[in-house]
Amino acid sequence: xxxxxxxxxxxxxxxxxxxxxxxxxxxxxxxxxxxxxxxxxxxxxxxxxxxxxxxxxxxxxxxxxxxxxxxxxxxxxxxxxxxxxxxxxxxxxxxxxxxxxxxxxxxxxxxxxxxxxxxxxxxxxxxxxxxxxxxxxxxxxxxxxxxxx
Amino acid sequence: xxxxxxxxxxxxxxxxxxxxxxxxxxxxxxxxxxxxxxxxxxxxxxxxxxxxxxxxxxxxxxxxxxxxxxxxxxxxxxxxxxxxxxxxxxxxxxxxxxxxxxxxxxxxxxxxxxxxxxxxxxxxxxxxxxxxxxxxxxxxxxxxxxxxxxxxxxxxxxxxxxxxxxxxxxxxxxxxxxxxxxxxxxxxxxxxxxxxxxxxxxxxxxxxxxxxxxxxxxxxxxxxxxxxxxxxxxxxxxxxxxxxxxxxxxxxxxxxxxxxxxxxxxxxxxxxxxxxxxxxxxxxxxxxxxxxxxxxxxxxxxxxxxxxxxxxxxxxxxxxxxx
Numbered sequence: 001x002x003x004x005x006x007x008x009x010x011x012x013x014x015x016x017x018x019x020x021x022x023x024x025x026x027x028x029x030x031x032x033x034x035x036x037x038x039x040x041x042x043x044x045x046x047x048x049x050x051x052x053x054x055x056x057x058x059x060x061x062x063x064x065x066x067x068x069x070x071x072x073x074x075x076x077x078x079x080x081x082x083x084x085x086x087x088x089x090x091x092x093x094x095x096x097x098x099x100x101x102x103x104x105x106x107x108x109x110x111x112x113x114x115x116x117x118x119x120x121x122x123x124x125x126x127x128x129x130x131x132x133x134x135x136x137x138x139x140x141x142x143x144x145x146x147x148x149x
Numbered sequence: 150x151x152x153x154x155x156x157x158x159x160x161x162x163x164x165x166x167x168x169x170x171x172x173x174x175x176x177x178x179x180x181x182x183x184x185x186x187x188x189x190x191x192x193x194x195x196x197x198x199x200x201x202x203x204x205x206x207x208x209x210x211x212x213x214x215x216x217x218x219x220x221x222x223x224x225x226x227x228x229x230x231x232x233x234x235x236x237x238x239x240x241x242x243x244x245x246x247x248x249x250x251x252x253x254x255x256x257x258x259x260x261x262x263x264x265x266x267x268x269x270x271x272x273x274x275x276x277x278x279x280x281x282x283x284x285x286x287x288x289x290x291x292x293x294x295x296x297x298x299x300x301x302x303x304x305x306x307x308x309x310x311x312x313x314x315x316x317x318x319x320x321x322x323x324x325x326x327x328x329x330x331x332x333x334x335x336x337x338x339x340x341x342x343x344x345x346x347x348x349x350x351x352x353x354x355x356x357x358x359x360x361x362x363x364x365x366x367x368x369x370x371x372x373x374x375x376x377x378x379x380x381x382x383x384x385x386x387x388x389x390x391x392x393x394x395x396x397x398x399x400x401x402x403x404x405x406x407x408x409x410x411x412x413x414x415x416x417x418x419x420x421x422x423x424x425x426x427x428x429x430x431x432x433x434x435x436x437x438x439x440x441x442x443x444x445x446x447x448x449x450x451x452x453x454x455x456x457x458x459x460x461x462x463x464x465x466x467x468x469x470x471x472x
Contacts, residue, residue: 049423053464070436084430084441092426092451095255097469134469 007061007127018066024113032117045078157189161216161223166317167241173320222294242316247461254467316411343396367447392425422455
């Protein structure tokens with residue numbers, strides 16, 4: 001593992017709960033790991049699996065989705081849709097060789113600033129333990145190399 | 150007499166089904182062959198590589214290339230035909246999206262050779278012989294093309310002008326494409342020569358699809374006797390029609406089988422599997438973690454289901470190899 005490895009996490013936080021929680025963590029001057037790049041979306045249900053795949057394709061070490069608790073969705077059903085996609089996408093990612101710890105969904109309400117801190121810190125710790133993501137080698141074996149094998 | 154337009158057909162990593170799509174033109178093929186001169190078609194006519202090399206660059210009006218690119222020879226031929234052709238058409242799922250051979254991107258070269266030449270139960274190979282790219286024998290050195298670790302789509306190797314989707318493409322799409330190209334009235338580069346609407350739009354079962362679909366479980370085709378008229382999704386079968394481009398006329402759904410997605414995405418979608426997965430996950434009825442996982446157990450192989458024809462064209466392109 002390279003020295004000073006800092007995992008990069010792309011975080012999709014919903015406008016009504018988790019983004020406000022992150023805001024609360026900030027105004028309450030809570031300190032937590034600076035590894036997330038937060039993208040505000042209107043709802044966790046707005047997170048298209050293509051966003052997650054693109055983040056991983058471009059080299060993110062982890063993707064975190066934050067939404068309202070079940071029953072609290074501003075749009076009533078959005079977070080349930082996010083939950084169903086999360087489980088299916090997680091299994092797809094596993095089949096593609098991306099470890100489970102790298103993709104996470106959390107329910108964090110607007111009042112839970114401290115939970116943003118705990119979740120982000122915990123995820124960063126787990127990703128540090130995993131180390132940088134193995135990226136796909138574009139290199140194909142040279143002809144001579146193959147002939148020799 | 151003016152010279153006829155030169156057209157080439159070639160195949161790379163594919164099964165030959167796309168050749169069938171061309172043969173399926175039936176009598177229409179006579180009209181096509183009256184209008185064009187076929188300069189290469191390995192499945193039917195005896196032309197050699199040197200015949201193509203002798204044609205000046207850009208001398209072929211259009212090459213229809215089916216199959217994905219997964220060997221050195223296929224890559225060389227793709228480059229050669231690209232240089233010789235004014236228009237390059239990716240014919241069929243493999244060429245457009247990677248197709249079934251693209252699922253090899255879940256493994257690598259050595260794992261594939263190991264499974265095929267040593268591991269499979271029907272293989273008898275006591276000496277453990279595997280294909281070599283070169284072999285010395287009595288002063289001669291015959292060679293074979295090398296298999297790559299990663300299967301690629303045609304447009305990941307050479308510039309592609311048009312795409313004809315499908316596994317295999319409907320004969321009508323091939324005919325329409327040939328006619329379009331010969332008319333000289335060319336659509337914008339990069340166009341997929343099929344309707345840009347989801348399959349549901351042309352499915353004969355369309356009107357039986359409920360406004361709100363809610364599935365309690367996924368069933369596999371052998372587990373039920375499907376009603377021949379009712380929407381297959383509504384019957385719990387994993388039908389990819391909502392996420393898949395139309396153009397086939399619902400061949401599978403007419404045959405009481407769910408769509409498996411061979412026509413790939415519409416123009417608004419970047420990653421077919423990601424979108425198909427969204428469509429299917431969203432209509433699950435369950436709301437809590439355990440129940441959702443129970444329903445999803447009905448999809449034992451998500452990559453093989455949602456990326457059946459498009460893994461090399463997906464955002465992730467292949468499984469991460471161990472270092």
